Amino acid sequence: MDSLSVLKFVVLIVSAAAMLVGILAMVGVLVPRNFPEQYRMVIGLVVFLYGLHRFVVTYFRQQRREQ
Numbered sequence: 001m002d003s004l005s006v007l008k009f010v011v012l013i014v015s016a017a018a019m020l021v022g023i024l025a026m027v028g029v030l031v032p033r034n035f036p037e038q039y040r041m042v043i044g045l046v047v048f049l050y051g052l053h054r055f056v057v058t059y060f061r062q063q064r065r066e067q
Contacts, residue, residue: 008058015054022048 024030026044028037 011058012055015051015058018051018054019048020051022046022051 021030022044024044025047026041028040031040031043
């Protein structure tokens, strides 16, 4: 395993963790109780979508270079 594939694997794990943090923020686990629900949903959705974007870009970039 070379260093580039290890780095891509780490990026995939971190982006999956960002998606999980986004879901936990939307549910209300990672925000204070007095935080407005509308903001909680928006912030959680943005973090989730960012993690999803990084995951998809990294995953498909890896497949394209292997071909």
